[in-house]
Amino acid sequence: xxxxxxxxxVALIVATLRTTAPILLVALGGSFTTKAGIFxxxxxxxxxxxxxxxxxxSIWTGSxxxxxxxxxxxxxxxxYVFALxxxxxxxxxxxxxxxxxxxxxxxxxxxxxxxxxTRGSIVxxxxxxxxxxxxxxxxxxxxxxxxxxxxxxxxxxxxxxxVPLFVLFYKRTRLGLYIRVVGxxxxxxxxxxxxxxxxxxxxxxxxxxFAGLAGAHLSLGYITMFTENMSSGRGFMAVAILIFSxxxxxxxxxxxxxxxxxxxxxxxxxxxxxxxxxxxxxxxLVALTALFALSYAARPKLIRETADSMRRFLRAETPDSRxxxxxx
Amino acid sequence: MSPLMRxxxxxxxxVAFALALGSIVILLIDESPIRVFSTxxxxxxxxxxxxxxxxxxxxxxxxxxxAACIALRGGMFNVGxxxxxxxGGFAAALVGFALPMPPGIHMxxxxxxxxxxxxxxxxxxxxxxxxxxxxxxxxxxxxxxxxVLFTSYFTIFLFKRPGGWSETPPIASSAYLPELFxxxxxxxxxxxxxxxxVGAAWYFRNTPGGxxxxxxxxxxxxxxxxxxxxxxxxxWVLIASGAVGGLAGGVETLGVHxxxxxxxxxxxxxxxxxxxxxxxxxxxxxxxxxxxxxxxRSGSLLLETDTSxxxxxxxxxxxxxxxxxxxxxxxxxxxxxxxxxRRWKF
Numbered sequence: 001x002x003x004x005x006x007x008x009x010v011a012l013i014v015a016t017l018r019t020t021a022p023i024l025l026v027a028l029g030g031s032f033t034t035k036a037g038i039f040x041x042x043x044x045x046x047x048x049x050x051x052x053x054x055x056x057x058s059i060w061t062g063s064x065x066x067x068x069x070x071x072x073x074x075x076x077x078x079x080y081v082f083a084l085x086x087x088x089x090x091x092x093x094x095x096x097x098x099x100x101x102x103x104x105x106x107x108x109x110x111x112x113x114x115x116x117x118t119r120g121s122i123v124x125x126x127x128x129x130x131x132x133x134x135x136x137x138x139x140x141x142x143x144x145x146x147x148x149x150x151x152x153x154x155x156x157x158x159x160x161x162x163v164p165l166f167v168l169f170y171k172r173t174r175l176g177l178y179i180r181v182v183g184x185x186x187x188x189x190x191x192x193x194x195x196x197x198x199x200x201x202x203x204x205x206x207x208x209x210f211a212g213l214a215g216a217h218l219s220l221g222y223i224t225m226f227t228e229n230m231s232s233g234r235g236f237m238a239v240a241i242l243i244f245s246x247x248x249x250x251x252x253x254x255x256x257x258x259x260x261x262x263x264x265x266x267x268x269x270x271x272x273x274x275x276x277x278x279x280x281x282x283x284x285l286v287a288l289t290a291l292f293a294l295s296y297a298a299r300p301k302l303i304r305e306t307a308d309s310m311r312r313f314l315r316a317e318t319p320d321s322r323x324x325x326x327x328x
Numbered sequence: 329m330s331p332l333m334r335x336x337x338x339x340x341x342x343v344a345f346a347l348a349l350g351s352i353v354i355l356l357i358d359e360s361p362i363r364v365f366s367t368x369x370x371x372x373x374x375x376x377x378x379x380x381x382x383x384x385x386x387x388x389x390x391x392x393x394x395a396a397c398i399a400l401r402g403g404m405f406n407v408g409x410x411x412x413x414x415x416g417g418f419a420a421a422l423v424g425f426a427l428p429m430p431p432g433i434h435m436x437x438x439x440x441x442x443x444x445x446x447x448x449x450x451x452x453x454x455x456x457x458x459x460x461x462x463x464x465x466x467x468x469x470x471x472x473x474x475x476v477l478f479t480s481y482f483t484i485f486l487f488k489r490p491g492g493w494s495e496t497p498p499i500a501s502s503a504y505l506p507e508l509f510x511x512x513x514x515x516x517x518x519x520x521x522x523x524x525x526v527g528a529a530w531y532f533r534n535t536p537g538g539x540x541x542x543x544x545x546x547x548x549x550x551x552x553x554x555x556x557x558x559x560x561x562x563x564w565v566l567i568a569s570g571a572v573g574g575l576a577g578g579v580e581t582l583g584v585h586x587x588x589x590x591x592x593x594x595x596x597x598x599x600x601x602x603x604x605x606x607x608x609x610x611x612x613x614x615x616x617x618x619x620x621x622x623x624x625r626s627g628s629l630l631l632e633t634d635t636s637x638x639x640x641x642x643x644x645x646x647x648x649x650x651x652x653x654x655x656x657x658x659x660x661x662x663x664x665x666x667x668x669x670r671r672w673k674f
Contacts, residue, residue, distance in 0.1 A: 041466070041469075085654060085655050089654075089655040091655050094465055095605055095654045096651065096654050098407065098598075098601070098650075099647045099651045100651070102602070102643055102646065102647040103643075103644060103647030103651070105640075106640040106641070106643025106644040106646075106647060107353070109638060109640040109643075110353070110637065110638050110640045110641045110643075110644060111357065113636075113640075114357035114637070114638070119638070233469070233470065233473050236466060236469045237470070239466050240467075243463050243466060275481055275485050277477045277478070277481035278478075278481050280477050281473070281477040281478065284471075284473045284474045284477075287470050288467060288474070291462055291466060291467055292452070292462055292467070295456055295461060295462035295463075296456075298460070298461075
């Protein structure tokens with residue numbers, strides 16, 4: 001019981017909101033591509049590139065916002081290459097996405113060695129982190145609950161305030177509508193004279209923008225450092241969220257809060273002396289469980305398909321050996 | 329020009345383009361591309377020991393590559409080969425140090441344990457994939473992280489060698505894969521890999537089952553119409569792919585390290601997938617591409633000491649190769665998927 005009460009309190013909620021922010025940013029970015037009908041497994045790499053170049057930019061310009069700008073620019077380059085290959089050259093999304101992830105991993109490590117002469121991580125070196133915003137009067141009005149709304153880095157506010165904006169964007173704006181049409185009914189989009197190519201480029205670049213912000217938050221937010229592969233699968237978790245939320249901003253938020261909670265919980269549990277390896281696995285297990293459970297929940301249509309294939313199976317006696325005749 | 333020649337030529341051009349891009353990156357980090365590539369060549373093929381070293385690095389890439397090929401043929405991405413390799417490696421080590429057995433049988437038992445561990449590790453994602461259409465790309469990627477963390481946990485908290493690094497006790501010599509030469513750790517694993525590649529190619533080319541898998545991958549509707557149960561096929565394709573992935577880990581443990589340790593085979597699973605993609609899903613082609621990537625990996629060891637470039641530069645080159653291959657791959661078939669209907673699935 002003591003463990004529980006010391007686990008669940010205001011600090012846990014605050015930690016949850018903090019850990020939710022980067023994954024929420026990257027997942028919101030991914031919602032653009034998901035809605036536009038692109039499966040974007042490259043979020044991880046865009047985020048990692050964003051994190052690295054945010055640190056680099058922060059050192060070069062001496063300002064956190066300069067860093068954020070550099071991070072976003074790097075993620076945009078990755079997003080552009082992704083769009084170029086997937087939309088223009090019609091390459092396979094999974095192959096391109098995975099290759100860009102591998103590229104981001106290798107490139108950041110190579111550049112780290114070339115620029116800083118170190119392996120592993122960049123700490124200090126004049127990295128400027130993002131400031132924390134204190135909301136005026138929060139302490140007077142809310143007392144000990146004040147940390148819930150005040151004292152976060154700006155990107156946390158941007159992440160959460162984006163959610164209602166995204167809802168409005170998809171419902172009320174022309175571009176939002178176009179993106180949805182391109183994803184759901186490309187033929188209709190074409191009939192309306194909407195350029196599918198252009199919309200998909202725009203969606204991909206918007207995605208890069210948010211993935212870059214997510215990366216910048218990782219390396220300039222609560223810890224100001226870059227470590228090898230520091231995105232550690234958050235981009236993939238975001239993809240899992242996007243699959244079962246179908247890119248709807250509110251469901252994305254719900255999914256991200258779940259992961260934020262799992263993340264914050266696992267950080268907490270480590271302080272209680274549970275083996276860190278098992279605890280670090282918790283967020284991934286949560287992601288897997290959610291992916292499986294929600295794919296199960298979305299099954300009705302598939303059951304019909306299975307029933308059909310079962311019927312076919314019963315009709316054909318030896319289904320496995322048949323396709324050879326006449327088809328070779 | 330025959331289609332095969334055109335494919336090979338296309339891949340060669342793509343590789344050349346990627347190497348050119350890689351050279352630009354090398355120039356950007358203030359190093360000479362010529363020096364880097366000649367160091368890579370020297371590191372990979374400099375003398376007979378280095379050639380053996382290259383083949384040693386080729387072995388796991390070849391086996392994981394075959395694992396990826398099997399899934400690709402069936403129209404699926406097994407991005408979880410890395411995790412299957414870790415589980416397989418750990419299972420083989422467990423059998424190797426915990427269960428005393430006569431020589432020969434011990435080695436076989438270790439390899440079988442590795443195969444089972446790899447297959448078991450992919451079973452849940454595979455089942456949800458074919459039954460409820462849960463995206464196998466994401467589920468297998470996420471299970472990689474879990475596999476790495478779990479095996480580390482087992483190694484450090486349950487089986488740590490007293491006073492040692494984060495590694496299990498060494499396995500009994502009765503479970504070693506026999507070495508091929510006395511000057512290198514190169515072992516039977518290479519032969520196992522070659523046999524697997526040839527066997528898989530033969531299976532896909534000559535058996536009804538292999539044909540059914542290829543059809544399931546390239547034209548699922550056609551396969552279903554022809555009477556193939558594509559769900560059942562898909563499941564067993566992923567299981568087979570996972571089993572081979574696990575075997576790769578077993579071969580690394582029993583043939584090279586003779587123990588399981590944290591991070592014992594970093595990135596081999598991904599290298600295998602890249603090798604398979606570059607070979608266009610052909611197991612025989614994977615022999616060549618795995619050798620290429622094995623040479624890059626083995627050469628990169630020298631890169632770290634002889635140049636200012638880090639060994640990850642080869643990862644960058646590999647990524648460029650896949651990107652340029654993926655682009656030209658579709659230039660060839662431009663126009664067949666006009667407009668919108670573009671699924672991520674094959």
